[in-house]
Amino acid sequence: MTTIESALDTFPKLVRANAERWPDKVAIREKDFGIWQSYTWRDYEQRARRIALGLASLGFARGDKTAIVGDNRPELYWAVAATQALGGVPVPLYQDSIEKELAYIVDHAEARFAVVEDQEQVDKLLHIKAQCPRLEYVIYDDPRGLRSYSEPCLLSLAELEERGEKFALGHPGYLDDAIAHGGSDDTAVICYTSGTTGSPKGAMLSYRNLVTMSRIASEREGLRPDDESLAYLPMAWVGDHVLSYAQGIVTGFTINCPESAATVLHDLKEIGPTYFFAPPRIWENLLTNVMIRLEDAAWPKRKLVQLFLGQAQDLERRRLAGRPLPLLPRLLRPLGAALVYGPLRDNLGLRRIRIAYTAGEAIGPEMFVFFRALGINLKQLYGMTEASVFVAVQKDGDVRLDTVGTPMPQVEIRISEQGEVLFRSPGVFKGYFKNPEATRQTLEDGWIRSGDAGFLDASGHLKIIDRAKDVSRLAGGTIFAPKYLENKLKFSPYVKEAVCIGQDRPFVTALVNIDLVAVGNWAERRGIAYTSYTDLSQRPEVSELIQGEVARVNGTLLEDEVLAGARICKFLILHKELDPDDEEITRTRKVRRGYVAQKYAALIEALYGERDRVTVDAKVTYEDGRTGVIRADVRICDVAVDAR
């Protein structure tokens, strides 16, 4: 039974304890100027303390909110701890949000302070300041390009810390009192969920939620203080907040901040984390990289790798299904490990992995098998912001392809009459900030409605089918689970994103986004010239390529009795990438079905019509918020479906 010792019930208290327990152990690393700079738990505590005192000198009051905007930087994690030390609430935001989204959240959260990374974020905040009357101070870490800014609300982190030092002289013991004031039922963080529908909602998580769930998860999964993880996912995502910040502090392991978003894969290789979590799109990226390089490799090499990868995946698939393993592949496995799996794992930076999660969205089974076949302990994690992440995780040694594992300790799962997954745990959030209506809809007598359709199988594993509201039937009555099909499509390195349509329709169709890197490489090797994404997407050769991929997916559907009827009969390749700036997908890359269906209604109608081409105008939003229009002539492709 895990209880929170009253002395260590908040993160500032835990940080202080860590600094006493492991003063010289590395808490956080950041690659800066090409070198990994290390900060110990003592540094962590001192910097957080200085920032907190600086904030206090500006009049920070208990309950004030601090907006945190930027890439994963130690300074920003310290700012989170500093805010918490003063009894305030950090509100991390997506660093690539456009001004409109930023303004909504900063205003809704009533943030008085903002701690941001650099000029890019400062510019955005200064622009929206007029719409957020409560915002008083913007504090930045990187002074580059900000010398000539004279706004009185602007302050560098260095200046803030200096003020903090002076403040401490006049107010000895101020901060320790403030920290002692914090209790486990205080709100620790407000995480805004991007939400596939409507405005973002701010989920309030208490220290009890976060500390308890982090402890439970660390214990069950066997995390240790000597683990290393990579903190590279947006700080605004609850996944990073819990798995990097909260678990890092509770367990005492080291988190590593990459140099920039563009160097993540390289930094991954240098760090070789032992604890790694990624949404399926990152695993997709890794897989795509492997596939591209494989295609560029010399013939014998390519054949060798393909042979061993094929065998390993076959073996893994049998193992996951609990079927007996044939002898020959088992004997060959050590050879494969020496020649292929080991080097490949090393090359990806995944050699030292003890625990790896995929979370945020369902992962394609092929992808899952691929990484497990390499000998990586990849497991599915089923979680939600509202549950402090952890609901169910696959246990080591009890991993299956089609379930998300068994409930975490102290988590109860129940299936409603409509087939929706409900759960209750110590991690269940306090409610949405200033949105009791939404809280009522999600939280009922301590049970959270997940919005996912699923069931518990005989051995207690949770199986998720799809979003409850997305599972539907074709006009003929066949069950249609769009996400399932889309994930199968996305296993192809050439398909970046897919949206399947079929509810109340005679057959299933798909909108496909090609992967520019993979298809571009493919086209280059075939000498196919193209000028832009739009141009490439509408090349007849590319249509044929994707047609092959769709046919492959249809083929795998035949194995499954229930879903065999929901094969994809027609598809088209979208002329532009689905983009969070255009609100087509969320920042965490979940497709916003309703919006896409509405925006591309003309294309979808054409898919169910007779024509083989259709002209579209699509509005695009550039990163600075301006809009433009892309016009394209999109071709519609049939896929032969043998009537079986």
Place this chain on the structure above:
Amino acid sequence: MSGATPGPLLEVDGVSVRFGALLALQQVSLTVQPGEVLAIIGPNGAGKTTLLNVISGFYHPYQGRIRFAGRDRTWLRPPDVAALGIARTFQNVALFRGMSVLDNIMTGRLLRMRGNVLLDALWWGPARRQELEHRAFVERIIDFLEIQAIRKTPAGRLPYGLQKRVELARALAAEPQLLLLDEPMAGMNVEEKEDMCRFILDVNDEFDTTIALIEHDMGVVMDISDRVIVLDYGRKIADGTPEQVRKDQAVLDAYLGVAHD
């Protein structure tokens, strides 16, 4: 002359350059003040690049003088000019294509390295210390220009826009007082241009580097320069703030053409 008040960083005084019978520059005079961003514009063949080449010592004027930081240096050769604190980038990217981005930028430090073949070969003592210092400086520039992800990539494999940025990095590595940029934004798309503008302004701001640049994109010129000089047929026809130059009749004629009677 130079003394109490800080004079101009660079003075070009009545400079003329000829290639055979062609007068590429005729009696051009201009000054570059410390800390400013100066744009040199003009139609094709106006002599803009020639002017940069004269300043950086590739060509020598047959008439006129050039003073840098108060000293006459009309007749210096390019390496000596570079040693004085003038760095440049080229209209057509001139990087070592087979070398990594990092090594390319390190070459910008060569002027500041004191060589000793033996110690360098052994990478020992002062040689090692020196290399580490230079590398640290180069890393600052890499961070500044946000090219961390391509540090180890051979320069020849980079897209054009990034090559331009690497060239800027190499020029910055020399810690110049005066930076000459020959069409830093040619061939870039809107987004790349915006990035480049930001970098140029940040360089000016952060390193206190004086910048003289040639550019064709009028929007860019008007946005980032403190002062604009207009050349036409080898002559200076205007010199002033972007606002003044925009309204100048001689400039409008040069760009839009004028009916000769």
